[in-house]
Amino acid sequence: MxxxxxxxxxxRRLGDGTLLTARIVETEAYQQDDPASHSYRGRTNRTEVMFxxxxxxxxxxxxxxxxxxxxVTGSSGEGSAVxxxxxxxxxxxxxxxxxxxTDDPRALCSGPGRLCQAxxxxxxxNGVDLVRGRELWLLEGSPVPASGIGVGPRVGITSGTERPWxxxxxxxxxxxxxxxxxxxxxxx
DNA sequence: CGTTGGATTGGCT
DNA sequence: GCCAATCCAACGC
Numbered sequence: 001m002x003x004x005x006x007x008x009x010x011x012r013r014l015g016d017g018t019l020l021t022a023r024i025v026e027t028e029a030y031q032q033d034d035p036a037s038h039s040y041r042g043r044t045n046r047t048e049v050m051f052x053x054x055x056x057x058x059x060x061x062x063x064x065x066x067x068x069x070x071x072v073t074g075s076s077g078e079g080s081a082v083x084x085x086x087x088x089x090x091x092x093x094x095x096x097x098x099x100x101x102t103d104d105p106r107a108l109c110s111g112p113g114r115l116c117q118a119x120x121x122x123x124x125x126n127g128v129d130l131v132r133g134r135e136l137w138l139l140e141g142s143p144v145p146a147s148g149i150g151v152g153p154r155v156g157i158t159s160g161t162e163r164p165w166x167x168x169x170x171x172x173x174x175x176x177x178x179x180x181x182x183x184x185x186x187x188x
Numbered sequence: 189c190g191t192t193g194g195a196t197t198g199g200c201t
Numbered sequence: 202g203c204c205a206a207t208c209c210a211a212c213g214c
Contacts, residue, residue, distance in 0.1 A: 041212095046209095111197075158194090189213100191211105192213100198206095201204100
């Protein structure tokens with residue numbers, strides 16, 4: 001499911017009518033049978049949306065300051081989702097720059113926290129229908145052929161790193177910074 | 189209840 | 202390269 005979202009467009013309509021769009025270039029898949037997934041330990045208040053119908057947004061808050069947005073993928077009761085990690089800003093760059101505090105187009109949506117900040121996605125958007133929604137939704141865009149997709153280990157997790165479920169558009173300049181593979185870090 | 193640490197980022201050494 | 206920021210979900214007592 002992760003690779004299918006590459007090349008799709010994420011659209012956002014702000015309260016004042018401003019339209020923001022971005023082309024998804026990097027994703028990560030999370031499944032219920034996956035120690036790295038929030039759904040691994042079953043249904044909770046936070047993960048409830050992950051277990052709901054597909055095509056909805058699962059938005060969570062982390063590190064005390066960042067939001068991340070996922071597309072719920074499995075059927076109801078399943079607990080799987082795809083994290084949107086990076087996108088190429090297409091429309092509304094000025095507004096995104098204002099929200100991000102930088103003009104650099106590569107720093108607007110390249111990273112899960114950055115993407116949410118640029119597009120004004122927060123807990124308010126948790127659970128919204130990304131197919132029929134009018135504030136946050138997905139457009140078909142142009143799916144990326146398999147030959148143009150890169151696969152690798154997921155980023156920022158301490159377990160489940162052996163699952164190669166990070167997908168990106170190969171060579172795309174808006175893919176987020178790849179961290180070194182070396183994960184051995186002692187204290188917190 | 190109290191504790192722990194996180195699907196990150198940006199700034200400083 | 203390293204680490205603080207800063208909230209809160211999950212888990213243990």
